[in-house]
Amino acid sequence: MNEEQFVQALAEHGINLSAKQLAQFDKYYELLVATNAKFNLTAITDKEEVYLKHFYDSLTAAIYYPALQTEELDIIDVGAGAGFPSLPLKIAFPQLKVSIVDSLNKRIGFLNDLAAALDLTGVAFYHDRAETFGGKNSPHRAKYDLVMARAVARMTILSELTLPLMKVKGVLLAMKGSSAQVELANAEFALKTLGGQVLETHAFTLPNGDPREIDVVQKTKVTPKKYPRKPGTPNKEPLGE
Ligand SMILES: C[S@@+](CC[C@H](N)C(=O)[O-])C[C@H]1O[C@@H](n2cnc3c(N)ncnc32)[C@H](O)[C@@H]1O
Numbered sequence: 001m002n003e004e005q006f007v008q009a010l011a012e013h014g015i016n017l018s019a020k021q022l023a024q025f026d027k028y029y030e031l032l033v034a035t036n037a038k039f040n041l042t043a044i045t046d047k048e049e050v051y052l053k054h055f056y057d058s059l060t061a062a063i064y065y066p067a068l069q070t071e072e073l074d075i076i077d078v079g080a081g082a083g084f085p086s087l088p089l090k091i092a093f094p095q096l097k098v099s100i101v102d103s104l105n106k107r108i109g110f111l112n113d114l115a116a117a118l119d120l121t122g123v124a125f126y127h128d129r130a131e132t133f134g135g136k137n138s139p140h141r142a143k144y145d146l147v148m149a150r151a152v153a154r155m156t157i158l159s160e161l162t163l164p165l166m167k168v169k170g171v172l173l174a175m176k177g178s179s180a181q182v183e184l185a186n187a188e189f190a191l192k193t194l195g196g197q198v199l200e201t202h203a204f205t206l207p208n209g210d211p212r213e214i215d216v217v218q219k220t221k222v223t224p225k226k227y228p229r230k231p232g233t234p235n236k237e238p239l240g241e
Pocket residue numbers: 078079080081082083084085101102103104107128129130131149150151152161
């Protein structure tokens with residue numbers, strides 16, 4: 001997907017980017033590739049692939065959850081790595097308040113450099129594990145309107161990493177590939193235990209035909225204090241699996 005196709009595909013969904021926003025995406029690409037030469041941020045470095053599989057893919061969240069386009073949501077992106085999906089969303093919809101937590105400090109360093117280069121305001125980056133970041137004495141617990149995660153963990157594990165961070169009535173947007181329905185079925189017990197309820201699932205394809213699914217999970221009750229368990233435990237002993 002070249003820049004023109006990127007603009008066109010978004011315009012078909014009513015998302016129109018300004019020259020300033022396109023320049024920000026261009027700079028994002030340049031910094032991503034330059035930093036990737038020093039340490040690993042992404043396996044995808046070809047420009048057209050980055051525009052499709054990182055930038056456009058991230059922005060699909062706003063197509064299927066349109067509140068992202070207009071509301072001043074307080075978002076936490078868990079395991080955003082090089083900033084996906086939340087920073088393309090922040091560029092396209094500057095009213096969003098975006099925080100990122102990632103367990104790899106080099107990636108947090110990149111995000112700070114990127115935010116400075118793109119002149120982003122209303123962003124905060126935290127080096128931590130989601131298990132401690134959302135722990136029972138953390139100021140981040142039950143603070144956010146929206147939690148996002150792409151390519152971090154399967155739904156059973158992801159629900160334990162993310163639901164504690166959301167306010168009651170808050171929403172998790174989980175950005176998934178073709179395994180989403182199986183993951184959701186396996187996560188039934190975990191979601192119930194942690195206070196989550198599946199609101200909607202949106203299956204679609206990227207313009208190149210790759211399958212994607214965005215699962216919208218609402219927090220309907222307070223997450224019990226004992227979750228999340230200590231770092232690593234959600235992965236080692238997934239709830240109900
Ligand atoms: C495969 S990458 C995906 C990055 C990005 N979301 C994307 O879609 O390109 C997974 C990221 O999650 C982070 N991560 C994994 N487990 C985590 C945890 N428990 N707490 C915080 N970050 C975590 C890793 O450091 C890594 O940056």
